[in-house]
Amino acid sequence: MSQPTLRNAPGTIQLLQRAVFDGYDFGLKMPYLEGANRLLTSRGGTFIRRGEHPLSGYWRLPQRRLLEDLDVLFHQLGELADGRFVQDWSGFSRKIADAQADVRRDLFIWGMRLRIAPLSSGGVVLSGDYHPGCVAVAKRMQGLFLSTSRAWRVPASAELLRSNLILELGLLEEQFEMLDVLQELLSDGSVSAARDVTAMSIGGPPQERSAASADEDCAADIYLAAVPDIAKTSWTLQAIEAELKPYSLMSHQPAGIRHLLQRTSALLADDMGLGKSRQAVIAAGIQSAGRQILVVVLASLVINWEREIQAVYPDARIARQRYQADAQWVIVNYERLGDFVALADQFAVMIIDEAHRLKEPTAAWTRNGFDIAAKVPNRYLLTGTPVLNRESELHTLLRLSGHPIGQLPLKDFCERFAGSSEFRQGLRAEIGDWMLRRRKDVLPDLKGKQRQTVPVVLNEAQQVEYNAIRNADQPVFARLGRLRQLLERVKVPVVMELLGELDPEDKVILFCEYKETVMTLKQLCEAAGSGCVTLVGTDSLMKRQKAIDRFQQDADCRVFVGTTSAAGTGNNLTAANYVFFLGLPWTPGLQDQAEDRAYRNGQRRLVVVKIPLVENSIDLQLWQMLQDKRRIAQDLTDPDADADADADADAVRQAQQQLARVVAA
Missing domain, CATH: 3.40.50.300 (P-loop containing nucleotide triphosphate hydrolases)
Incomplete structure (x- = not known):
């Protein structure tokens, strides 16, 4: 193929104004050209839009995808430009070559955050923002990709992995979150047999399934922090009765408060509308003895929870969506849990409303929730729907509480308790002391x-x-x-x-x-x-x-x-x-x-x-x-x-x- 050339134009604007390279990806600075985004995104390119990024306005493209047919890309850009920009093939290719000769490792690390956590089985787990340099380091260190968690399991110490990443990419130490909570790996058996559930079928033409990627070795493991075992507390029935005297409660609610107070962790699964939040607020207020309480809720319910706390404790100091040292109650939604991992040891009680949101162990907020729960001594789980689809969803909640059943590998849990009514009845017997559920027939009105x-x-x-x-x-x-x-x-x-x-x-x-x-x-x-x-x-x-x-x-x-x-x-x-x-x-x-x-x-x-x-x-x-x-x-x-x-x-x-x-x- 002959080398293409763009026609000279009266203007002096270059088609490729600047090119930079970090050893993995190129950054290309070009004027706006209608239709160019389609060409660049088809080659794996992404446009850096954030104004505070040092390379804002650049296109970022993987090295291999750009160089494999660079002349074709130049020819296609030339057709789109239609003579409006000054550039010939030699000038275009020379800028690419000059960038390759001047490797700058730190070009695309702005804003990156990485997390390194120790594994109970040895080694560490690396997760966070994607960068091909992180992949290269993990592979060199014989790492295994955990496809379910989008993370790497690396057989090395946290300090060695961090040092290698700093040397490779020029990262700063503050860009790392080094967890000291021991993590454990689970086999991802979250999709259990659904023999008892009708399948949906709409007919129509069959669709081909996409083949699994074979680009790299991977495993379907997920990691979650090891939470302390559930234990009985020192609260006696007489002591709880004395504490409840100042409160106005419906007839069924004292039993729910006792259920929470007498265990370091428990699930209150009352039917909707029976006042789970009121029971949890009172139990947490009593258990905390003035220490801080973290309340995890859906974003839409932050105001509801603030009102609920104030209804019980009118003078309560409440912080919403941020940590305040002088606030006893801190309310945060699931999506912001990552901001509170480093502050977890400040809290005496953790209330998790709508706890079924943590049913999926691969979700980022589930991982953050476990990281926090590992350091909070009392964990109260609330949900009226502990099981949405299948039995295995209870496994994550049991694990978060530190219940012995939650320590079973997920595959073993499903084999023992999923797939038949008889198995489910066995599970119900095992968790009866941990889960309290009342139906609406306790409300006579x-x-x-x-x-x-x-x-x-x-x-x-x-x-x-x-x-x-x-x-x-x-x-x-x-x-x-x-x-x-x-x-x-x-x-x-x-x-x-x-x-x-x-x-x-x-x-x-x-x-x-x-x-x-x-x-x-x-x-x-x-x-x-x-x-x-x-x-x-x-x-x-x-x-x-x-x-x-x-x-x-x-x-x-x-x-x-x-x-x-x-x-x-x-x-x-x-x-x-x-x-x-x-x-x-x-x-x-x-x-x-x-x-x-x-x-x-x-x-x-x-x-x-x-x-x-x-x-x-x-x-x-x-x-x-x-x-x-x-x-x-x-x-x-x-x-x-x-x-x-x-x-x-x-x-x-x-x-x-x-x-x-x-x-x-």
Whole structure:
């Protein structure tokens, strides 16, 4: 191929203004050229946008991907430039060569953070920001890549690994986080056999599976800090009773506080709306004896927890999202846990709300949560849904508490306790002393909750669209998402008709899976003269709280519309006595949590849950899958709740029978 040349232009702007090289990646400074981003990203390039970065405005490209066809890239850039920039091939290639001759190791280390942690089995684990130099050092030191955790296991001391990285890349010591908490490796058996769960199938063309990468040796291990074993505390029943005298409590709540206080770690798994947060706040206040308490919550619930603490301790000193030495209570959301690892030994008690968020051991916040829990003597876990999909999700929570069952390798745990009702009953017997769960029947004022399915039939045009999506040449998850969006749109007029049948004093929560449906419903409700508020994931904390407060307090605001992911957890919406689902979540726990925004302490009316289901669609498959998963969770947490599952199965059969009558008519 002949060497290309760009035509000279009247201007003096060079196509390649500057090139730099760190031994692994090139940095290229070029003027804006429409279409160039496609060429560069196809070669593994990334554009450095952060204004404070020393190379802001540069393209970063891997050495091999840039040099393998540099002349072709130059020719393609020349076609895009169309003579607007001055550059010939010799000048372009010379700048690349000059950069190779002047290697600067520290070009791309700005802002990098690396973590090195010791392993109980020997060696260390390296994790943090990606850099090819880190990979090269780990490989030279016979490291093994942990694909699940995106980390490296290196058979060396932490000091030696850090020294090699500093020499290789020019890193500063403050760019390393050196953990002194011993870590342990687990075999990743988190996907257990789901023989009891209905599989989803949408049909359509089969999709090829992508082959596993063979570029480097790897292992599917994950590491988590070794948490102290769970132990009994010195609290006696008499001492706890004396401590509880100043507090006003519902009849079931003292037992929950005793459950927490008498163990260094425990799970309070009460049904939603029974006041888990109030029980945990009181237990932590008593146990801490004035020392600091860390409260880990969802970002959307920070204000709720601040109010809960102040309701019990009006003069409490509370810090939100940051550490304050003079604050007894520090509230932080899961995503910010990494900022508190180094401060963990300051806390006497750690409360973890919605603890099922830690079910996935590969998540960064789970790793950070373990790093903190390893140094906190008392750990209180709260969740109304300890099992969302499968039995293995309890393993992480047991491990976080220091329970002996949690010390089993995950594969052994699944073999012993997963896959059958009998195995799950065995697990329930093993953890009975650690997990306390009460159902809503302890609240005598609650009037009950009823689920009702509503049959929906696709019209001819909708059926054509459904089939077109189902048979499209797309990955199965893309088709599944589009089908779920279509079904939500189909249900909008059905739900609006149901809203028109409600009495003036009724209030309703509408749960959707997609933000677009939320906005559509808001417009229709406002056009119909119904007061309406919304809550979606992009809303600020203040906007969320204003929507909740208005719905709870304003009699003219009758409709609350939100996505299940944003509005289905933690909020008190007892002004509603109806709950509608336009789309179903993937787990029964999330559905139950969403329903129980209305069905909780403070509700004085019967709560009716309406679930439109589209016949001959993935709706019925998803509904059956939820019932199967619910049975697994009930084996572990509610062994006497079979009647609820039977009622839901009856609801499906009734919907199908009713639909058959409609079609026949």
